[in-house]
Amino acid sequence: MTGYKSTRGGIDGRDFESVLLAGLAEDGGLFVPAAWPRFSAADLRRMRAMTYPELAAEVLAPFTEGCFTRADLLEMASAVYGRFDHPAVAPLKQLDTDLWLLELFHGPTLAFKDFAMQLLAEMFDRVLTRRGETITIVGATSGDTGAAAVQAFAGKSQVRVAMLHPEGRISPVQRRQMTTILADNVLNIALAGTFDDCQDLVKAMFADQPFRTRINMSAVNSINWARIAAQSVYYFWAALRLGAPDRPSAFCVPTGNFGNVYAGWAARQMGLPIEQLTVATNANDILARFFEGGVYAKDGVVPTMSPSMDIQVASNFERLLLDLEGNDAGGVRRRMASFAQSGEFEVDHGSLERVSTFMKGGSASERATAAMIANTHERTGELVDPHTAVALHVAELHMPPKGVPMISLSTAHPAKFPDAVATASGIHPALPPRYAHLMDLPESTVTAGNDLREVETLITERFSIS
Numbered sequence: 001m002t003g004y005k006s007t008r009g010g011i012d013g014r015d016f017e018s019v020l021l022a023g024l025a026e027d028g029g030l031f032v033p034a035a036w037p038r039f040s041a042a043d044l045r046r047m048r049a050m051t052y053p054e055l056a057a058e059v060l061a062p063f064t065e066g067c068f069t070r071a072d073l074l075e076m077a078s079a080v081y082g083r084f085d086h087p088a089v090a091p092l093k094q095l096d097t098d099l100w101l102l103e104l105f106h107g108p109t110l111a112f113k114d115f116a117m118q119l120l121a122e123m124f125d126r127v128l129t130r131r132g133e134t135i136t137i138v139g140a141t142s143g144d145t146g147a148a149a150v151q152a153f154a155g156k157s158q159v160r161v162a163m164l165h166p167e168g169r170i171s172p173v174q175r176r177q178m179t180t181i182l183a184d185n186v187l188n189i190a191l192a193g194t195f196d197d198c199q200d201l202v203k204a205m206f207a208d209q210p211f212r213t214r215i216n217m218s219a220v221n222s223i224n225w226a227r228i229a230a231q232s233v234y235y236f237w238a239a240l241r242l243g244a245p246d247r248p249s250a251f252c253v254p255t256g257n258f259g260n261v262y263a264g265w266a267a268r269q270m271g272l273p274i275e276q277l278t279v280a281t282n283a284n285d286i287l288a289r290f291f292e293g294g295v296y297a298k299d300g301v302v303p304t305m306s307p308s309m310d311i312q313v314a315s316n317f318e319r320l321l322l323d324l325e326g327n328d329a330g331g332v333r334r335r336m337a338s339f340a341q342s343g344e345f346e347v348d349h350g351s352l353e354r355v356s357t358f359m360k361g362g363s364a365s366e367r368a369t370a371a372m373i374a375n376t377h378e379r380t381g382e383l384v385d386p387h388t389a390v391a392l393h394v395a396e397l398h399m400p401p402k403g404v405p406m407i408s409l410s411t412a413h414p415a416k417f418p419d420a421v422a423t424a425s426g427i428h429p430a431l432p433p434r435y436a437h438l439m440d441l442p443e444s445t446v447t448a449g450n451d452l453r454e455v456e457t458l459i460t461e462r463f464s465i466s
């Protein structure tokens with residue numbers, strides 16, 4: 001059975017159910033599997049014939065042993081991915097000889113977050129019913145996680161959701177996807193600050209043990225291991241469609257919190273032949289700079305047309321760091337302490353060289369992003385959102401050797417960012433009919449300062465938690 005440990009070394013031997021419920025480890029670290037399950041080439045060949053739900057059950061089964069059986073997973077995944085708008089769930093489109101787009105925006109809230117969030121909602125339902133417990137999910141969003149979480153958990157009797165977003169820094173469509181769902185178990189908080197401030201507050205609430213216990217706090221950001229596991233499935237799906245395990249593939253991933261690209265790293269650890277993972281950032285380029293020089297140094301967050309990636313502190317980077325440090329949790333603790341104190345740390349040259357053999361980084365300026373939206377439409381007829389355009393720009397800079405397909409992840413529907421897309425391409429992307437009235441519906445949000453006590457009080461008062 002796969003057991004879980006914390007990246008900071010304070011916890012070992014946890015099972016999936018407690019990792020799912022806890023979200024963040026009690027020592028401040030992130031949960032990772034103590035050992036990676038491995039799929040052989042024969043296993044991968046067998047997976048080629050599977051539907052998306054079957055594949056999800058196959059990939060996730062080793063991670064959920066003791067909590068969910070393969071049959072449970074298949075039941076949940078069939079329900080979840082049956083709700084997606086596209087029959088292929090995650091369709092692949094060829095843009096050029098070796099360049100492909102993996103569309104991950106056909107779920108209920110039009111972004112890749114639905115892949116994991118919808119499944120997490122099913123998992124929480126079953127576990128909480130079994131245990132007779134109620135939890136409070138506290139999350140931070142730069143737009144898409146919040147929309148996906150509110151949609152997935154609204155109206156659930158054993159879950160309350162408090163979602164913090166940076167006021168004025170997400171698109172109106174993203175905001176309205178959260179704030180127009182007027183459910184008693186949902187609290188939207190518009191925070192005076194950046195996404196990083198929101199995420200810091202969530203971590204501070206986790207560190208406030210009495211508060212954490214009082215509200216029975218949980219997480220659905222990608223700090224929760226279940227998010228990463230569920231997101232790794234579409235890497236298998238895409239690579240298998242393009243010839244894995246007999247042909248390697250490369251991925252380019254628009255990146256902010258490093259969850260999505262870490263899910264690709266997880267797929268590679270499980271035996272999927274991924275030759276290259278490219279980390280694409282916008283002007284908030286802490287990760288791109290890391291891959292250039294091995295220094296991870298925080299800078300101010302600047303607003304861009306790809307707001308979901310306006311992030312400087314990439315939570316999941318800590319998971320990769322543990323692998324780079326050769327599983328030395330002490331090294332992770334020291335680096336994270338240095339980061340907390342001075343806003344930076346450095347890895348040694350050997351680690352950087354090792355990771356650079358298969359991980360590349362790059363960033364796209366606002367001008368390059370807009371040009372990529374326009375060019376892609378002109379060349380291929382595809383209208384892409386700004387996050388997808390960032391990835392396509394960086395993919396062009398780091399194309400793998402000829403014959404290896406580069407799969408660039410398309411993480412959001414262009415209609416979530418209509419102004420940026422229209423300015424770049426001259427075309428106004430339309431929302432699907434089910435969102436026809438989104439811009440007319442009443443909203444519910446409270447505002448808050450960047451203050452731990454203020455936000456904690458908002459949460460306990462709103463949900464009448466004594």
Ligand SMILES: Cc1ncc(COP(=O)(O)O)c(C=O)c1O
Binds near residue numbers: 256
């Ligand atoms: C549309 C979109 N693209 C890319 C990202 C970046 O993904 P990650 O935070 O997993 O790096 C996000 C935010 O998570 C997003 O919402």
Ligand SMILES: N[C@@H](CCOP(=O)(O)O)C(=O)O
Binds near residue numbers: 221260
């Ligand atoms: N871009 C994200 C930020 C949070 O990412 P997560 O994957 O850790 O939940 C968003 O859209 O909210």
